[in-house]
Amino acid sequence: MARTALDVSGKKMAxxxxxxxxxxxxxxxxxxxxxxxxxxxxxxxxxxxxxxxxSDGNPVTAATGKALRPTLCLFACEVIGxxxxxxxxxxxxxxxxxxxSLIHDDIQDHDKTRRGRPTVWAVWGEPKAIxxxxxxxxxxxxxxxxxxxxxxxxxxxxxxxxxxxxxxLQMIEGQYLDLDYEKRHDVxxxxxxxxxxxxxxALIRCSLEMGAFLGTKDLGAVDAFRRFGRSLGFVFQxxxxxxxxxxxxxxxxxxxxxxxxxxxxSFPVVHAMGHANGTDAAMLREAYRKEALDDHDVxxxxxxxxxxGTRDQAQALAQRHCDDALAALEGVALSPQAQEEIExxxxxxxxxxx
Amino acid sequence: MARTALDVSGKKMAxxxxxxxxxxxxxxxxxxxxxxxxxxxxxxxxxxxxxxxxSDGNPVTAATGKALRPTLCLFACEVIGxxxxxxxxxxxxxxxxxxxSLIHDDIQDHDKTRRGRPTVWAVWGEPKAIxxxxxxxxxxxxxxxxxxxxxxxxxxxxxxxxxxxxxxLQMIEGQYLDLDYEKRHDVxxxxxxxxxxxxxxALIRCSLEMGAFLGTKDLGAVDAFRRFGRSLGFVFQxxxxxxxxxxxxxxxxxxxxxxxxxxxxSFPVVHAMGHANGTDAAMLREAYRKEALDDHDVxxxxxxxxxxGTRDQAQALAQRHCDDALAALEGVALSPQAQEEIExxxxxxxxxxx
Numbered sequence: 001m002a003r004t005a006l007d008v009s010g011k012k013m014a015x016x017x018x019x020x021x022x023x024x025x026x027x028x029x030x031x032x033x034x035x036x037x038x039x040x041x042x043x044x045x046x047x048x049x050x051x052x053x054x055s056d057g058n059p060v061t062a063a064t065g066k067a068l069r070p071t072l073c074l075f076a077c078e079v080i081g082x083x084x085x086x087x088x089x090x091x092x093x094x095x096x097x098x099x100x101s102l103i104h105d106d107i108q109d110h111d112k113t114r115r116g117r118p119t120v121w122a123v124w125g126e127p128k129a130i131x132x133x134x135x136x137x138x139x140x141x142x143x144x145x146x147x148x149x150x151x152x153x154x155x156x157x158x159x160x161x162x163x164x165x166x167x168x169l170q171m172i173e174g175q176y177l178d179l180d181y182e183k184r185h186d187v188x189x190x191x192x193x194x195x196x197x198x199x200x201x202a203l204i205r206c207s208l209e210m211g212a213f214l215g216t217k218d219l220g221a222v223d224a225f226r227r228f229g230r231s232l233g234f235v236f237q238x239x240x241x242x243x244x245x246x247x248x249x250x251x252x253x254x255x256x257x258x259x260x261x262x263x264x265x266s267f268p269v270v271h272a273m274g275h276a277n278g279t280d281a282a283m284l285r286e287a288y289r290k291e292a293l294d295d296h297d298v299x300x301x302x303x304x305x306x307x308x309g310t311r312d313q314a315q316a317l318a319q320r321h322c323d324d325a326l327a328a329l330e331g332v333a334l335s336p337q338a339q340e341e342i343e344x345x346x347x348x349x350x351x352x353x354x
Numbered sequence: 355m356a357r358t359a360l361d362v363s364g365k366k367m368a369x370x371x372x373x374x375x376x377x378x379x380x381x382x383x384x385x386x387x388x389x390x391x392x393x394x395x396x397x398x399x400x401x402x403x404x405x406x407x408x409s410d411g412n413p414v415t416a417a418t419g420k421a422l423r424p425t426l427c428l429f430a431c432e433v434i435g436x437x438x439x440x441x442x443x444x445x446x447x448x449x450x451x452x453x454x455s456l457i458h459d460d461i462q463d464h465d466k467t468r469r470g471r472p473t474v475w476a477v478w479g480e481p482k483a484i485x486x487x488x489x490x491x492x493x494x495x496x497x498x499x500x501x502x503x504x505x506x507x508x509x510x511x512x513x514x515x516x517x518x519x520x521x522x523l524q525m526i527e528g529q530y531l532d533l534d535y536e537k538r539h540d541v542x543x544x545x546x547x548x549x550x551x552x553x554x555x556a557l558i559r560c561s562l563e564m565g566a567f568l569g570t571k572d573l574g575a576v577d578a579f580r581r582f583g584r585s586l587g588f589v590f591q592x593x594x595x596x597x598x599x600x601x602x603x604x605x606x607x608x609x610x611x612x613x614x615x616x617x618x619x620s621f622p623v624v625h626a627m628g629h630a631n632g633t634d635a636a637m638l639r640e641a642y643r644k645e646a647l648d649d650h651d652v653x654x655x656x657x658x659x660x661x662x663g664t665r666d667q668a669q670a671l672a673q674r675h676c677d678d679a680l681a682a683l684e685g686v687a688l689s690p691q692a693q694e695e696i697e698x699x700x701x702x703x704x705x706x707x708x
Contacts, residue, residue, distance in 0.1 A: 162499055
């Protein structure tokens, strides 16, 4: 049974599974060690981006993310019979690549703040921010060189490098598709789901696949984790899209309708565009033809989504992927505790509020 | 004796050594194969950047570069006893990384044209151009996966990956330093030379080191090629800097004084700033305090450089690095033909006009 709690109104709410705290200390140490070099000021920008330093290089404790990807990687390795240490270089690499993509995404989207702090380009300018992201990508590659020190065989290390490169390229292809779809609101549900399976899904899948690969020689089990990860990526992103429209400002930091207002292609919009009829369809097309949507437009779009059941459909789709994720692991021998933690994890991603 | 010819005025001139045509066909095939995927439109931007397609994806024959880095890589492998085929995946990777850096450089510098064509960002916009560069970097990594197909052992393939990652990170650090030095004209000769050894030198060195490593088991010889490459990188960049100030427009595509006009930090400027005295020094400082230098300023800066012998000093420094480069290979057993080709190559980089 998934770990949930009741809030004051008696509704089930999502609590971050303890799993997300299990590797925190070791992961933080390993990440910091990977970026400890002081021979070039580009590392100042990287320690800033990771939330460890201010723009002058002084230590700070800024809000950081959930470290979802490295947690998945370390957990998969452990749960299938390996040790977290063995997968640590891969976990570090995937977290650095995720942060690299945030640095470049913020330039592309001209976002000036992230987690309440100015973005790297907002502090150092676009040219340096481009280079900063590229440096983080390179440090990720260097992290993988430590796999062999952790007892991973050279052929297995080469395989992990290939897995990460594959996922990285898929992420980049997904980012390109996402940019290609910008200002288009007729992309269709299948094309949209393919895009997110690349842009967001590839790294999540790869986190689990690399972790499992480093934890067992049973390639069938590794493939099961790959399929688990692929489905989990959909759960993560579809829930993210739901929060982007209906998330509570106090939890997500964004007002209701935020992704509608900025005309972001997300599952709810793609669903509404594909399912609205008659005057609803005409209204949506008209609203999205505008340069920017105002409060009234946003309210109208939300009403259309309400009428055609967009939110429920989105959550149902996330639920189906969550079921697929858990089904993918059915043939894998896991301890009851591991099984419960996996269910908690999947359920958390399905119902999380932030 | 280096291969040179006499121009109509009777002066020695630099002729592109035949070496640069030796691998053209195979290299072009391998590069095109690496970018033949059609599943995502990002590859259109990459084939455009490589000069093989127009912005609509139609085949064209645009001017391409000399392919210096892959040529060095394949040549080093052959000359030391290997085959060019064996080093081809590494040669492809290094050429793709070079082109990746050009795509991102053009964004950073806001350069709208390169080799007479609009740059990637000028055609597709900055966000897509950032992603396009990142994709090229990933395709380079994937190219290295083919080393094993060419008979390279798995440990050796892993070593080549590490060599390329090291050089890549150095290049990125050099790019960051270069941006950091922008608008500063007091960086000093040593800091400047360190920056170019990273920004330009690392890939040139790595081309030769990877090629040699793939061609011989003699690690002393590999190290000799590494040192050869390090010195050759200085020859290349210092000569490039000379051409950026005194190159002939018909050959370089830039007017005389181009790098002075745009206040680019290059060796001649660093030299002049460090060696000019009295009124010359005051004039330089004043000219470089301006937002942009006009014709009169450029002429004055050129006069100062003439008085303090900047051009001769720069060429003499390039010559010393050329001598160091050739000295690095002295202990390596090479055929007389190989020796002559290496001398021709080094001499060409020392005296080239474009």
